[in-house]
Amino acid sequence: MDTALDGAVRVFCERGYHATSIGDLTAAMRLATGSVYKAFRDKHAVFLAAFERYATVRREQTRGAAERGANGRERLRHVLLSYVEHSQGSEGRRGCIVVGSAVELSAVDPVVRARVNAQLATNENFIAGLIREGQADGSIPRHVAADDTARLMICITQGMRVVGKARLPLDGERLVGVAMKLLA
Amino acid sequence: MDTALDGAVRVFCERGYHATSIGDLTAAMRLATGSVYKAFRDKHAVFLAAFERYATVRREQTRGAAERGANGRERLRHVLLSYVEHSQGSEGRRGCIVVGSAVELSAVDPVVRARVNAQLATNENFIAGLIREGQADGSIPRHVAADDTARLMICITQGMRVVGKARLPLDGERLVGVAMKLLA
DNA sequence: TTGATTAGGAAACAATCATTCCCTATCATC
DNA sequence: GATGATAGGGAATGATTGTTTCCTAATCAA
Numbered sequence: 001m002d003t004a005l006d007g008a009v010r011v012f013c014e015r016g017y018h019a020t021s022i023g024d025l026t027a028a029m030r031l032a033t034g035s036v037y038k039a040f041r042d043k044h045a046v047f048l049a050a051f052e053r054y055a056t057v058r059r060e061q062t063r064g065a066a067e068r069g070a071n072g073r074e075r076l077r078h079v080l081l082s083y084v085e086h087s088q089g090s091e092g093r094r095g096c097i098v099v100g101s102a103v104e105l106s107a108v109d110p111v112v113r114a115r116v117n118a119q120l121a122t123n124e125n126f127i128a129g130l131i132r133e134g135q136a137d138g139s140i141p142r143h144v145a146a147d148d149t150a151r152l153m154i155c156i157t158q159g160m161r162v163v164g165k166a167r168l169p170l171d172g173e174r175l176v177g178v179a180m181k182l183l184a
Numbered sequence: 185m186d187t188a189l190d191g192a193v194r195v196f197c198e199r200g201y202h203a204t205s206i207g208d209l210t211a212a213m214r215l216a217t218g219s220v221y222k223a224f225r226d227k228h229a230v231f232l233a234a235f236e237r238y239a240t241v242r243r244e245q246t247r248g249a250a251e252r253g254a255n256g257r258e259r260l261r262h263v264l265l266s267y268v269e270h271s272q273g274s275e276g277r278r279g280c281i282v283v284g285s286a287v288e289l290s291a292v293d294p295v296v297r298a299r300v301n302a303q304l305a306t307n308e309n310f311i312a313g314l315i316r317e318g319q320a321d322g323s324i325p326r327h328v329a330a331d332d333t334a335r336l337m338i339c340i341t342q343g344m345r346v347v348g349k350a351r352l353p354l355d356g357e358r359l360v361g362v363a364m365k366l367l368a
Numbered sequence: 369t370t371g372a373t374t375a376g377g378a379a380a381c382a383a384t385c386a387t388t389c390c391c392t393a394t395c396a397t398c
Numbered sequence: 399g400a401t402g403a404t405a406g407g408g409a410a411t412g413a414t415t416g417t418t419t420c421c422t423a424a425t426c427a428a
Contacts, residue, residue, distance in 0.1 A: 016288045018202035022386060032407040034389085039405095043386065093291060102350040103287045104200045107277060116350045148358045151347075155359075156336065159343025163335075166286040166300045174332045175339075181366050206416060216377040218419085223375095227416065 001039070004029040008050040009057075013095045016104045017047055048115070054097045055119055061086070062126070072134025073183060076127065080179055083157045084172040087164030096161040124154045131183070140183050149182055188213040188223075192234040193241075197279045200288050201231055232299070238281045239303055245270070246310070256318025257367060260311065264363055267341045268356040271348030280345040308338045315367070324367050333366050 007028035011020050025046060026033055040046045065082035069075030086092065098119050106113040128150035134140030156179060164170060191212035195204050209230060210217055224230045249266035253259030270276065282303050290297040312334035318324030340363060348354060 014291050016200075016202070018200070019288070019292070021384080023384095033387085034408070035406050037387070095287065095291065099346055100287050102346050103279065103284050104203070106350050107198050107279065108203070113350060117352065120347060120350060120352060145358070145362065148355075148362050151352075151354070152340065152359055152362045155343030155347055156339050157343065158346040159339030159341065162283055162286050162342040162346065163304060163339055166290050166297060166304060168301065168304060168335075170335070171332070174329070175336055178329065178332050178336045178366060181368060182362060184365060184368065205414080216375095217417085218378075219376050221417070 002053065004031055004039075005050055005053040008046055009054045009097060010094065012047060012050050013054070013097050013100065014093075016100050018104065048111070051097055051101060051112070051115055055115075058086075058098075059122070062123075066126075066130065071137045071139040072130050072132070073139035073180075076130040076134065076140075076183070077176060077180060079127070079130065080153070080157070080176045081172050083160055084170050084175055087160040088170050088172075092161070092164030092170075093167060095165045096158075099158055099161045099165075102158075120154060120158075123157070124150045127153050134183070144183055152182065153179070186237065188215055189234055189237040192230055193238045193281060194278065196231060196234050197238070197281045197284065198277075200284050202288065232295070235281055235285060235296070235299055239299075242270075242280075242282075243306070246307075250310075250314065255321045255323040256314050256316070257323035257364075260314040260318065260324075260367070261360060261364060263311070263314065264337070264341070264360045265356050267344055268354050268359055271344040272354055272356075276345070276348030276354075277351060279349045280342075283342055283345045283349075286342075304338060304342075307341070308334045311337050318367070328367055336366065337363070 007030065008025055011024050011028040015024065022033060022036065022043060025031075025043070026036060029036065031039070036046065040049065062079055062082060065078045066075040068078045087096075098116055101112050102116045102120075106116050128146045131140055131144060131146040131149060135142055135144065135146070160170060160175075191214065192209055195208050195212040199208070206217060206220065206227060209215075209227070210220060213220065215223075220230065224233065246263055246266060249262045250259040252262045271280075282300055285296050286300045286304075290300050312330045315324055315328060315330040315333060319326055319328065319330070344354060344359075
């Protein structure tokens with residue numbers, strides 16, 4: 001089931017919700033039409049399940065990137081670097097389902113909007129936590145405004161997914177090097 | 185004609201390309217079906233025209249915001265503030281057609297992708313120019329990497345449109361206050 | 369006033385969409 | 399080995415899509 005969902009994630013990321021037909025889904029999930037509707041109520045339910053699946057996978061990847069740092073500041077740097085990498089290349093061209101949902105659906109679909117907001121809040125809290133962690137261990141100055149900086153960094157990460165989807169090249173070291181000035 | 189295009193811009197921004205039907209377009213443009221197809225080859229052509237119209241209007245607004253500053257640094261600050269304002273409230277919820285195109289179409293539509301890239305490049309060059317202007321007039325330190333900082337600021341502005349569409353509130357003064365540390 | 373050209377509007381069209389229905393294997397249980 | 403239940407597959411369906419066609423109204427030159 002998770003492997004079928006991974007297929008749904010791939011095609012929903014790439015084309016978005018409306019441009020993905022049931023035919024595209026059955027091909028990507030390796031399931032027939034009837035089987036999809038036996039496992040899910042409708043296309044919208046498939047999308048919500050794919051959204052959750054994507055969020056889970058990405059959360060683990062981001063947490064994993066954070067663990068590569070020795071203190072709060074380094075953990076945050078690795079998280080930002082991870083975002084740049086995931087925004088580039090084939091995965092960057094495929095796109096992020098959270099960004100896609102925010103842009104394509106959040107205006108007209110309250111359920112999706114709630115999921116998007118929850119995901120953004122989780123990420124923002126995680127980043128704010130890393131900043132406070134860095135302030136506690138001395139790697140980030142006390143005068144840095146954790147919440148405001150975290151919100152700006154959410155803008156940065158979401159924006160990277162947009163320009164990554166447009167295939168603009170992003171240099172991780174240079175981009176993150178500049179972004180780290182926000183922690184000065 | 186421009187007033188009809190403004191209607192098309194509004195509905196394309198809000199719902200994106202695929203979720204906008206010809207019926208939605210005729211209602212928003214106050215034109216009958218046949219009239220739309222007499223003025224444009226097909227729906228795709230309407231979208232491209234709406235994209236250009238949007239880009240033109242936004243360019244003027246951004247240039248206008250820049251003029252409110254006395255030096256390079258202040259001009260850039262006003263540009264960022266303008267982006268926050270446009271990413272908020274009803275206009276923020278409506279969304280940006282450039283971000284929408286990048287996310288929804290750039291993966292499968294080379295023509296749209298080229299327009300998106302051109303628009304991003306124009307904005308990035310404008311910001312980089314403001315940074316160099318500030319370095320020339322002494323309001324921005326010489327050691328700031330203009331190109332890298334401009335690219336990161338593009339990520340910030342595009343990201344603000346994403347979180348603004350998701351209806352996350354953005355405090356202009358605080359957010360831009362943090363972002364200005366990139367010019368230190 | 370007349371004639372010709374253009375813009376506007378609504379119905380008809382084929383294609384595609386999401387969804388439902390029914391059939392066919394497969395497997396465990398009796 | 400027969401049977402019942404379940405999962406998977408594919409054709410049929412009704413709605414909706416983008417597009418075309420045809421007709422009417424209006425505008426402008428002569």
